[in-house]
Amino acid sequence: MGYSRFLLKRAGQGILVIWGVVTVVFALRYITPGSPVTFIAPLDASQALKQEIAIEYGLNRPIYVQYIDYVIGLLPPNIDMGQSFAAGTSVSSQVFAALPRSLELAVAATLVAVMLSIPLGVISATNRHEPTDYAATTFSLMGISTPNFWLGLMLTLLLAVQFNIFPTGGMARVGGTPLLFTDAVGSLVSGRPQLMITWLSHIILPAVTLGTYFTALVTRLTRSGMLDELGKTYITALRAKGIPETLVRFRHALKNTLVPIVTVLGLQLGTLIGGAVITLRVFSWPGLRSVLIDAINARQWVILQGCLVVVGAGFVIVNTVVDALYAYLNPEVTV
Amino acid sequence: MSEESPNVDIDRRSFVKLAGAATATASLAGCGSSGDGEGDAEATSTPESDGETAADTEATDESSGESEDSGEFPVTITQGQMPDTLDPHDHRNIPADIVMRQCYEGVISRNRQGQIVEMLATEWRRIEPGRVRFSIREGPTFQQTENQLTPEDVAYTVNRMVKENVGFTSPQAGQLGGVTGAEVVDGERAVDVLSDGLNPIVFAEFAIYCDVVERAWTQDNDSSYVAQNMNGTGPFQLAEYEQNVQVTFDRYEDYWREPAAVSQLTFRSAQQSSARVNQVIAGETDIIVNVPPQSVGRLNESDSVSVNAVGSTRIIYNGMRANADPFSSQSFRQAMNFAVDLDSIITDVLQEFGEQTGQPTLQPFFGYNDEVEPYAHDPAEAERLVEESGHAGVSITLHTPVGRYLKDLQIAQAVAGMIDDLSNVSCEVKQRDFNTLASELTDGDITTGPKFYLIGWGNATFDASQTINPTLTSDGVLTSFQSDQLDSLITEANQAVETEQREQLLQQANAFSHEQAPWIFLNRQFGVYGSTNRVDWQPRNDERIDAYSISPAE
Numbered sequence: 001m002g003y004s005r006f007l008l009k010r011a012g013q014g015i016l017v018i019w020g021v022v023t024v025v026f027a028l029r030y031i032t033p034g035s036p037v038t039f040i041a042p043l044d045a046s047q048a049l050k051q052e053i054a055i056e057y058g059l060n061r062p063i064y065v066q067y068i069d070y071v072i073g074l075l076p077p078n079i080d081m082g083q084s085f086a087a088g089t090s091v092s093s094q095v096f097a098a099l100p101r102s103l104e105l106a107v108a109a110t111l112v113a114v115m116l117s118i119p120l121g122v123i124s125a126t127n128r129h130e131p132t133d134y135a136a137t138t139f140s141l142m143g144i145s146t147p148n149f150w151l152g153l154m155l156t157l158l159l160a161v162q163f164n165i166f167p168t169g170g171m172a173r174v175g176g177t178p179l180l181f182t183d184a185v186g187s188l189v190s191g192r193p194q195l196m197i198t199w200l201s202h203i204i205l206p207a208v209t210l211g212t213y214f215t216a217l218v219t220r221l222t223r224s225g226m227l228d229e230l231g232k233t234y235i236t237a238l239r240a241k242g243i244p245e246t247l248v249r250f251r252h253a254l255k256n257t258l259v260p261i262v263t264v265l266g267l268q269l270g271t272l273i274g275g276a277v278i279t280l281r282v283f284s285w286p287g288l289r290s291v292l293i294d295a296i297n298a299r300q301w302v303i304l305q306g307c308l309v310v311v312g313a314g315f316v317i318v319n320t321v322v323d324a325l326y327a328y329l330n331p332e333v334t335v
Numbered sequence: 336m337s338e339e340s341p342n343v344d345i346d347r348r349s350f351v352k353l354a355g356a357a358t359a360t361a362s363l364a365g366c367g368s369s370g371d372g373e374g375d376a377e378a379t380s381t382p383e384s385d386g387e388t389a390a391d392t393e394a395t396d397e398s399s400g401e402s403e404d405s406g407e408f409p410v411t412i413t414q415g416q417m418p419d420t421l422d423p424h425d426h427r428n429i430p431a432d433i434v435m436r437q438c439y440e441g442v443i444s445r446n447r448q449g450q451i452v453e454m455l456a457t458e459w460r461r462i463e464p465g466r467v468r469f470s471i472r473e474g475p476t477f478q479q480t481e482n483q484l485t486p487e488d489v490a491y492t493v494n495r496m497v498k499e500n501v502g503f504t505s506p507q508a509g510q511l512g513g514v515t516g517a518e519v520v521d522g523e524r525a526v527d528v529l530s531d532g533l534n535p536i537v538f539a540e541f542a543i544y545c546d547v548v549e550r551a552w553t554q555d556n557d558s559s560y561v562a563q564n565m566n567g568t569g570p571f572q573l574a575e576y577e578q579n580v581q582v583t584f585d586r587y588e589d590y591w592r593e594p595a596a597v598s599q600l601t602f603r604s605a606q607q608s609s610a611r612v613n614q615v616i617a618g619e620t621d622i623i624v625n626v627p628p629q630s631v632g633r634l635n636e637s638d639s640v641s642v643n644a645v646g647s648t649r650i651i652y653n654g655m656r657a658n659a660d661p662f663s664s665q666s667f668r669q670a671m672n673f674a675v676d677l678d679s680i681i682t683d684v685l686q687e688f689g690e691q692t693g694q695p696t697l698q699p700f701f702g703y704n705d706e707v708e709p710y711a712h713d714p715a716e717a718e719r720l721v722e723e724s725g726h727a728g729v730s731i732t733l734h735t736p737v738g739r740y741l742k743d744l745q746i747a748q749a750v751a752g753m754i755d756d757l758s759n760v761s762c763e764v765k766q767r768d769f770n771t772l773a774s775e776l777t778d779g780d781i782t783t784g785p786k787f788y789l790i791g792w793g794n795a796t797f798d799a800s801q802t803i804n805p806t807l808t809s810d811g812v813l814t815s816f817q818s819d820q821l822d823s824l825i826t827e828a829n830q831a832v833e834t835e836q837r838e839q840l841l842q843q844a845n846a847f848s849h850e851q852a853p854w855i856f857l858n859r860q861f862g863v864y865g866s867t868n869r870v871d872w873q874p875r876n877d878e879r880i881d882a883y884s885i886s887p888a889e
């Protein structure tokens with residue numbers, strides 16, 4: 001199978017997964033106890049008012065009609081996820097406004113993990129049974145066994161409340177407007193580093209908190225992968241040919257170790273977009289997950305569906321990219 | 336957060352008068368409200384009166400809203416929740432209402448003491464049964480359009496909330512219970528509000544709800560625009576809105592009273608209580624809500640933060656479905672009350688952030704019966720009454736929401752433990768999702784809900800009827816009890832024209848409720864706030880935060 005065909009197949013599978021997510025989430029809405037109207041109407045609403053609300057939001061129509069309408073609405077280019085029951089505003093705009101905030105934090109946390117874990121894993125593997133190896137292993141075990149939300153609380157108490165180095169939470173803002181990474185880079189380019197500093201000060205604690213677990217995980221993975229590779233005969237052959245040790249380690253051993261690491265990082269990125277709810281609440285980070293949890297609490301099914309579709313699509317896209325990278329690193333998988 | 340500016344010249348306003356009226360509308364679980372009402376104009380009576388007229392005015396000097404003549408005084412308030420719409424008539428929760436009331440105003444409102452005061456109406460009176468008249472103030476302007484407030488705007492607002500033919504279904508329709516519509520009075524700058532029957536609590540209802548919108552602006556814009564923009568007559572105008580995250584207001588310089596002391600007002604959301612506590616200690620916000628009792632010590636240790644606690648208008652109780660065994664027995668229900676050590680719950684669970692109750696109505700409310708005491712803790716009497724009821728050996732389950740009310744699960748666990756300690760009853764706790772529990776309790780069918788549950792009822796109308804009517808009368812939306820005697824007392828009270836007679840009837844209803852013990856009467860919930868010492872602010876017992884009353888600390 002060619003590379004392009006492989007990618008097309010993966011994309012097709014991804015679309016099917018998204019459709020499955022949409023269908024399951026839509027079905028769950030009717031399986032969960034309590035009608036959607038109950039959650040929109042005030043607690044003391046009369047039956048007549050509930051009836052009016054059902055008519056107003058089209059909830060009195062047959063389920064299959066609602067389903068078909070919803071799926072058709074999701075199709076590009078409009079991507080209409082419906083209207084929020086509470087606000088009457090577009091769910092798509094709400095979800096797509098939250099998505100970049102989640103993405104930039106997920107990417108930042110992944111970067112923290114990559115920048116720390118791969119060097120640590122390599123150092124640990126190449127210094128096996130030496131103090132640096134033990135230190136890296138201890139760090140990994142601590143990182144894996146420390147609950148993220150606790151780490152977040154401790155970092156906040158120490159570095160934000162006690163020493164006032166970082167803000168306690170929330171996104172960076174200019175006036176009342178959220179400051180995104182792109183804005184910060186723009187200001188940096190135009191010679192105003194202050195916005196970048198502000199952006200960094202807000203994202204460092206949540207990114208480190210979220211990234212710590214994955215740093216530990218990927219460090220372990222890198223270490224064991226490197227140990228595997230370094231023990232293989234081709235490495236002995238490379239060394240016998242007089243290839244410098246740095247090249248042996250980083251160009252040959254590490255490259256082959258990266259295949260499973262890329263897979264894990266891809267899955268991690270997808271998880272971070274929609275997960276880590278408690279940790280992100282500690283930092284009051286207004287991303288997709290807070291929209292998701294608010295929607296669950298308020299039984300805002302339309303918003304919940306929108307979030308899940310976007311999270312599902314995010315997973316699919318990230319994993320398709322990972323598959324592409326995987327195939328690039330290991331062409332055998334396309335066969 | 337910027338610093339307050341130096342050399343502020345504080346101009347202290349006096350205001351208020353108080354007029355007669357009280358009561359109406361309640362809500363379970365974080366709904367219901369009262370506005371606030373500091374005005375520099377004539378106002379009216381006390382929460383105990385029935386609000387028939389604004390004539391029985393008693394002037395009261397209430398300080399608030401000290402403002403700076405110059406300089407900036409930005410204030411940030413962090414809540415657990417933020418509004419997901421800015422349409423003032425399309426929500427039913429207090430956090431949203433707190434935000435709305437900075438921009439939108441009602442015709443009348445309540446001050447911190449719970450007294451009804453004037454806002455956009457200068458006078459209000461009953462014309463005849465089912466018809467009351469509000470005289471509309473001249474001068475207020477809408478922030479976005481700069482148009483003058485008109486009686487047509489007020490009438491449209493009322494109709495938008497209660498009528499079906501306006502293209503909008505307001506969840507607040509029930510909050511103006513009995514109100515059927517409004518019309519402009521010919522030849523007068525006034526609006527008549529029409530009700531089914533006497534509607535003795537109509538003024539109390541309007542003191543909480545009816546945020547006045549501009550008719551043309553609301554009709555000319557689509558619902559999505561109205562949900563994301565604000566155009567009120569209040570002291571703050573919308574600067575930026577980020578749905579569910581942050582709302583920023585600027586001071587409205589053309590406000591009909593003196594401009595607010597606060598120059599920029601920001602509402603933020605932090606759902607995690609520890610995040611709110613950290614924010615106020617770090618000085619990133621000025622006021623936080625719902626401080627958990629276990630964090631009070633941390634706040635008290637900070638030199639820059641104060642803890643403010645105030646009794647709210649919410650009562651927490653254990654409903655017992657009187658149509659199901661063993662709760663059909665009055666003796667058994669009384670036994671459950673005797674089994675519970677309320678004092679211990681207030682001290683040990685709530686760390687003193689609560690008050691004992693012994694009747695459905697809270698102490699400052701119209702109709703409260705001060706001769707009724709909370710049940711004493713008497714396990715021996717409880718066991719005797721259980722035997723008398725014929726239900727000895729029974730097992731019961733207490734359904735409770737988690738995290739909805741202050742220490743709700745812990746209160747439920749304490750209650751269940753105390754009942755379980757009786758030799759002849761066993762009790763366990765079942766944790767429930769609030770929305771599911773609430774929908775079971777409010778489906779209009781008394782037979783479908785759990786037999787025994789913990790719930791809270793907020794009643795910002797300060798009127799006993801608005802607690803007893805929905806929770807204990809046979810037709811009440813949240814009722815667990817059916818009694819012809821109680822129904823008749825409430826019906827008579829709702830038809831009574833004389834204030835004194837009405838009060839007596841409500842007091843009788845409270846005494847009867849205590850005797851019948853349809854609930855385990857638990858505690859009055861407290862609102863616990865943290866605020867930085869740079870702001871001068873006092874919490875209110877109706878859970879509202881009136882930013883107009885915030886001034887720089889001296």
